Amino acid sequence: MGFDDIAGNARIKAVLRRTLGRGRLPHALLFVGPPGVGKRRTALALAQALNCLERADDACGRCPSCRTIADGRHPDVLEIIRPQVRKNGVEETRSSLGIVQFRELKQWAGLRPLSGKRRVFIWDVGLMSDDAGHAILKVLEEPSPSSTFILLSENPDLVLPTIKSRCQRLVFASVASEEIERILLRRGCPEERARTIALLVRGDLDRALEEDWDLAEKRRAEAWAAFSGLVDGRGGADFIRRWALPRRTKEAREGLAEEIELFRAFSRDLVLLQEAGEPGRLLNPDFETGLSELAGRLAPGTGLRLVEAFDRALTGLERRLNTGLLVSALAARMIG
Numbered sequence: 001m002g003f004d005d006i007a008g009n010a011r012i013k014a015v016l017r018r019t020l021g022r023g024r025l026p027h028a029l030l031f032v033g034p035p036g037v038g039k040r041r042t043a044l045a046l047a048q049a050l051n052c053l054e055r056a057d058d059a060c061g062r063c064p065s066c067r068t069i070a071d072g073r074h075p076d077v078l079e080i081i082r083p084q085v086r087k088n089g090v091e092e093t094r095s096s097l098g099i100v101q102f103r104e105l106k107q108w109a110g111l112r113p114l115s116g117k118r119r120v121f122i123w124d125v126g127l128m129s130d131d132a133g134h135a136i137l138k139v140l141e142e143p144s145p146s147s148t149f150i151l152l153s154e155n156p157d158l159v160l161p162t163i164k165s166r167c168q169r170l171v172f173a174s175v176a177s178e179e180i181e182r183i184l185l186r187r188g189c190p191e192e193r194a195r196t197i198a199l200l201v202r203g204d205l206d207r208a209l210e211e212d213w214d215l216a217e218k219r220r221a222e223a224w225a226a227f228s229g230l231v232d233g234r235g236g237a238d239f240i241r242r243w244a245l246p247r248r249t250k251e252a253r254e255g256l257a258e259e260i261e262l263f264r265a266f267s268r269d270l271v272l273l274q275e276a277g278e279p280g281r282l283l284n285p286d287f288e289t290g291l292s293e294l295a296g297r298l299a300p301g302t303g304l305r306l307v308e309a310f311d312r313a314l315t316g317l318e319r320r321l322n323t324g325l326l327v328s329a330l331a332a333r334m335i336g
Helices: 010-022 039-051 064-070 099-109 130-141 177-186 191-201 205-210 213-231 236-243 250-276 285-297 302-318 323-335
Strands: 028-032 077-080 084-087 090-093 119-124 147-153 168-171
Touching: 010 039, 010 168, 028 039, 039 064, 039 077, 039 119, 039 147, 099 119, 177 191, 177 205, 191 205, 191 213, 191 250, 213 236, 213 250, 213 285, 213 323, 236 250, 236 323, 250 285, 250 302, 250 323, 302 323
Parallel strands: 028 147, 028 168, 077 119, 119 147
Antiparallel strands: 084 090
16 A cells, blocks of 8 residues: 555645654654545554565555555554554454553664564553653663554644654644545445535545445435525424533534534535526535425525625634533524
């Protein structure tokens, strides 16, 4: 798997190619970004490139080294993503890595590669206990000349400042919905289904590849019922009750963001119908009848006003503004 096989984040891939070609890759990197944007895939592609027998600035994907890394069998590439432990004979997932595991990692990091050019350590920073985080500092402060460390994190604020200061940070962006749609189409997904899933997953390619279509359709139908009701002046109380009451979990915020993203898609279709009269370009062609009826009843410019309101709401969610206030304000804007 080379960098070209990974969707999105072209700038980061260009930076890695350039530094690899110059032989100046830092000993420690921190990949930061939301889930499903390719952090782990990029880390594995980088591990392959560092050990590739045919290329210097990328992975060929064909040599024995590239293939064994792809299969998870290379002795010099250690990936710590979902660590497993055995308890009473049953395998369980660890919630964090303790100081003992990182002391063992430190010993491994000091050894020369067994068969490749470099040892590469890839791990999720969120799995480290506080003690382990402090212990790993010694490894980063005194790096082995033959080891590279790639840390993965969804939230840079949870990474110890002393760890961040010893890594080159690369910030991954969500994969564009258009690119996700193209990938799904190349995999044989029907056009309408690919477009819908690309909207639902909000830049998470991993989720797009695993999305349950029946469930996606159910959520979109529910979102349309909520959207049309709110725009008509109905359903405001239900929308606020569902999202504004104390629901502070990550899953709840993601669910709200997904619904607002669908609202935005419906509003974009209203703009097309109100301003351009182009039903052939609708994101939701199966809702054309309802959208056309709404577009005929609403004042000119309503679709654009709603798109702007949803953009502000999504920005507010990203900034972790108060969900209750955000939802109440959004409902008022939709009805108004």
